[in-house]
Amino acid sequence: MRAAVVVFPGTNCDRETFEALKASGLETDYLWHNWTSIDVYDLVVLPGGFSYGDYLRPGAIARFSPVMNSVEKYVESGRGILLGICNGFQILTEAGLLPGAFLRNECGHFICKMVDLEVKAHEVFANVKRLKLYIAHSDGNYVVDEKTVELLEDEKRILFKYAENPNGSSHSIAGVANENFCVFGMMPHPERSTMPYHESNDGLKVFSAMRRWINAHTSRKA
Amino acid sequence: MHIPQEKLEKMSMTRDEYERIVNLLGREPNETELYIFSAMWSEHCGYKHSKKLIKEHFRVSDENAGIVWLSDIGIAFKVESHNHPCAVEPFQGAATGIGGIIRDIIAMGAKPIALLDSLHFEKPHDHIYEGVISGISVYGNSIGVPTVGGEVRFDPAYSKNPLVNVMAVGIVGRENLKTSKAQGVGNSVVLVGSKTGRDGLHGASFASRKIDKTINDRPSVQVGDPFAEKRLIEATMEICKLDCVIAVQDMGAAGILSSTTEMASHGKLGLDLFIDRVPLREEGMKPWEILLSESQERMVFLVKKGHEGEIEKIARKWELDSAKIGETTSSTEFRVFDKKELMASLPLSLVTNPPDLSREIEREYSTTAEVSKWIGPIESELLCLLSNPTIASKKSVYERYDHTVGGRTIKAPKSDAAIIHIADSKGIALSLGGNGKYTALNPREGIKAVLFEACTNVIASGGKPLGITNCMNFGNPEVDEVAAQFYATIKGLEEGVKILGIPITGGNVSFYNESEGEQIPPTPVVGVVGVVKNIYRIPKPDFTRKGNPIYMIGRLKVPHNGASMYSKRKGFFPTVDWKACSRVLNTVMRVISMELAVSVHDVSDGGVAVACAEMAMGSMMGAKISTDIHPFEEYPARFIVEVQKGREGEFEAEINDVEFARIGIVGGDDFIWNGERLSLSSLKKAYESLEEFE
Known part of the structure; x- marks a missing residue:
């Protein structure tokens, strides 16, 4: 199974995401943001960081990178899974691949801390009920209208919710999926909880859920 | 000599210094040359009050940062102060302080993996405290280097002169270690990074005098762009892998001038600069302005002649400017050309060797x-002590710093020392701290206590101290009491490291932390890097x-x-x-x-x-x-x-x-x-x- 970590100017979680994917048994490559041939990958990850310095708005410039055109086609084709983590999630909402938008954290500044998450998408995360993962963001306040929340709830597209809302997100939502369950976005950083020396190893559960999902739901040839 | 007093004052230069220049040069310097001396002979660049003492008492290298080795992995580390800019513009002062120390680390060819900061304020939650902490947060988080430790201390003595000392730590393989020493005649000096503007002009001389509220110092403070810094870090890491790179130097105080002349003088070579080739962001800049500008996010590389294109290619990928701005010569001269017109021609050794003003004043401090x-x-x-802001939990501070980006953090802020993963089961323990109360009461014994404290932090977290760095924050060195404090601190530190048997790998000195006649307490801050042999058994x-x-x-x-x-x-x-x-x-x-x-x-x-x-x-x-x-x-x-x-x-x-x-x-x-x-x-x-x- 092959994975790619897309690197934009300003991306800063690429290395640990690469290591985490490798530790989860995926053959992994870095992709510079002007690369467009992504069809060989089963999982494409937009990692965390400050793509284009977060100038204008987080993700607002990165969504126009050449790689994003291919990403849109990749999603339509059902070829594999697209996962956006933190800034990657912000890019996906800017690109309209996931619903909602982000505002500045309610407290007005950056927060880096370990949070408890309640897993909601039980089909994706079989047998996992709670996760302990790090958040690290200034603009993690996920905003989505009530009608969409209802839809997300009905279609079980909310991946997880914060046990204690750290940033003001609507309904404490910390991660969502698109309607086909091939695009996932999450604010917490699973890659920071994957190594034996990390405070938690729950990030591995997220990546193994992605692997299972790829096997069951994409056009990947086994 | 007819130079008016006002002009000397504008240059932060004494008449003695001017006369010395004229005598050694055998003529009066022209305007560009005078600006060159004003910057290079400032305390901030020239270390006039400290260099000789430090050379006599410690064996430190003149590379950009110190280094200790865990078998074949080098740990480069250094502390630097950004006190003066933070007093005037706390947010930008702190942000550019981070940017500056990070560039010292990448100049070694090392990848930055951790930041620590030692902050001294008057009180929590005033505008300086808020500005500095958000400056560190915004810049450090964005460049993706975790802020993993340090200290925040409070004392009314820092009301007008906050102290902002940042320690950066990086890793480098033995084969990739870079030097700041130029080699070979005819090689090219290539500038990479942001365009040069008028920001930070006189930054070096600003940091070499007391803070005067009647002068508007804001233009002397530089403005940081973390996105440019992040690209510069990545580009520098790629450039350092090229075989054609001979030497690397960051651009800090006195910008192009000090970085290129230091590089040449470390290699005992001459240097020609072509100032009109520097990519500019403003029109009409004078040669001296280009030389002295402290525009942020720039590096300089010495490259084998003919290989400049390899650097330019990497710079283009990271959307950074680059230009060949000079070359090494076989002479002993430093020459500056503006469109072929010779603007300055000075003996390089005169530019990089300001007069020694250090003083050995002995004072006894009782015990x-x-x-x-x-x-x-x-x-x-x-309860009173636990709620004292210096002791109280700093959760509200460290949660604003990304302390886990990079995925190497094992233990951060709550631990005595931060622990960072290096390879396999090996890690490093990092500590940074000072105690102005101790060193004010007895500089010579106090510095030993500060040194031991930084080591006990590393040890309590399961580390073994390997190397020491420091940042000496003092008042006006022209005041006898301050000179005595400094001399006592140097001696105390020398005695302390001898007892411990751990080497000092580098350091930084910040004088003139003085305002309205008030001196800060002598506040040396010590940083320690230790090895953790087995991170699973701490x-x-x-x-x-x-x-x-x-x-x-x-x-x-x-x-x-x-x-x-x-x-x-x-x-x-x-x-x-x-x-x-x-x-x-x-x-x-x-x-x-x-x-x-x-x-x-x-x-x-x-x-x-x-x-x-x-x-x-x-x-x-x-x-x-x-x-x-x-x-x-x-x-x-x-x-x-x-x-x-x-x-x-x-x-x-x-x-x-x-x-x-x-x-x-x-x-x-x-x-x-x-x-x-x-x-x-x-x-x-x-x-x-x-x-x-x-």
Whole structure:
């Protein structure tokens, strides 16, 4: 199974995401943001960081990178899974691949801390009920209208919710999926909880859920 | 010589210095040349008051950062101050301080992996505190280097002169280590990074004088762009892998001028600069402005002639400007050309060797051996200390710093030292701290206590100290008292590292921390890098298990320390047996490596009672302490150690070469000190007082 970590100017979680994917048994490559041939990958990850310095708005410039055109086609084709983590999630909402938008954290500044998450998408995360993962963001306040929340709830597209809302997100939502369950976005950083020396190893559960999902739901040839 | 006094003042230059230049040059310098001397002979670039003393007392390299080795992996580290800019514009001052020290690390070819900062403010939550912390947060988080530790201390003495010292740490393979020393004639000086503008003009001379409220210093403060810095880091890492790169230098104070002349002078070569080739962001800049500009996010590389294109290609990928701006020559001259017109021609050695103004003023600073006693309950004093902003939890600060980006963080802010993963089961322990109260009371003994404290932090977290760096924050060195404090600190530091047997790998000096005639207390800050041999076998920072015995290792009956946090009465610095302290450090390292210590915390601000209370609060596990040790007195090299029940005999046999006492037992819901019962929640409430401001 092959994975790619897309690197934009300003991306800063690429290395640990690469290591985490490798530790989860995926053959992994870095992709510079002007690369467009992504069809060989089963999982494409937009990692965390400050793509284009977060100038204008987080993700607002990165969504126009050449790689994003291919990403849109990749999603339509059902070829594999697209996962956006933190800034990657912000890019996906800017690109309209996931619903909602982000505002500045309610407290007005950056927060880096370990949070408890309640897993909601039980089909994706079989047998996992709670996760302990790090958040690290200034603009993690996920905003989505009530009608969409209802839809997300009905279609079980909310991946997880914060046990204690750290940033003001609507309904404490910390991660969502698109309607086909091939695009996932999450604010917490699973890659920071994957190594034996990390405070938690729950990030591995997220990546193994992605692997299972790829096997069951994409056009990947086994 | 007819140079008017105003002109000299504008250049922050004395008439003596000017006359010296004229004598050595055999003529009067032209305008561009005068600006060159103004910057290069400033205290900030030239270290006039410190260079000679430091060379005499320490063996430090002239590379951009110090380095220690874990087999083939080099750990590059350095501390730098950005005090003056933070006093004027706290947010940009702190942000560019981070940017500057990071470039020192990448100039070694090292990838930055951690930041620590030592901050001294008047009080929490004023505009300087808020500005500095958000500056660190915005810039550090964006460039993806985790801020993993340091300290925040408060004292009214820093009301006009806050101290902002940042330590950066990077890793580099032996084969990729870079030098700042130029080699070979005719090689190309290539500038990479942001365009050059008028920002930060006179930054070096601004940082070399006291802060004067009547002068508008804002234009001397540079503006940071973390996105450019992040690209510059990545580009530099790629460029450093090229075979054609001979030397690397960051651009800090006095920009192009100081970085290129230092490079050439380290290699004993001449240098020609073509100033019109520098990519500019403003029109009409004069040659001296281009030379002295402190525009941020720029690096300079010396490249084999003909290979400039390889650098330019990488710069283009990262959307950075690059240009060949000069070349090395076989002469001893530093020449500056503007469109073929010769603007300056000076002997390089004259530019890079400002006059020595260091002074060896001897002063005696007393100590006392009078043993300190405490009688009566501890509750009110303990709660007062725990809520003192210097001791209180800094959660509201470190949660604003990304301390886990990079995925290498093993233990950060709550630990005595931060622990960062390096390779396999190896890690490094990092500590940075100062104590202006100690060093004000007795600079010579105080600096040793600061040095030992940074080492005890590393040891308590399971590390073995390998190398030391420092940042010397002092007042105006032209004042006798300040010169005496500095000389005493140098001597004390030399004595301290000799006792410890750990090398000093580098340092930084910040003078003129003075405003309206008020000097800051001498505040040397020490950074230590240690190795953690097995990251899976490090002791915990908090109490772990009910029934385990608690020990205090280190001197039991200690003299009164006039600089202790609890102390309200004036006094002297304690008489310290430093050799005994050094033995304590070695003994604790030994019992930790033998895995006889379950949890360890060093005793520092607030003494033994505060250290025990912190261990109890950390895991919300009570403790019962019975001891005649002074609860609040401070003395170097002391540790609280929790030992596994049943292994007391083994443990005591290992530590009998130093003073120790069994002082209590872990367990219960309360913190009990000699029968006095305090609830953990009341301690915690006091300890979390800083957060109530939110």
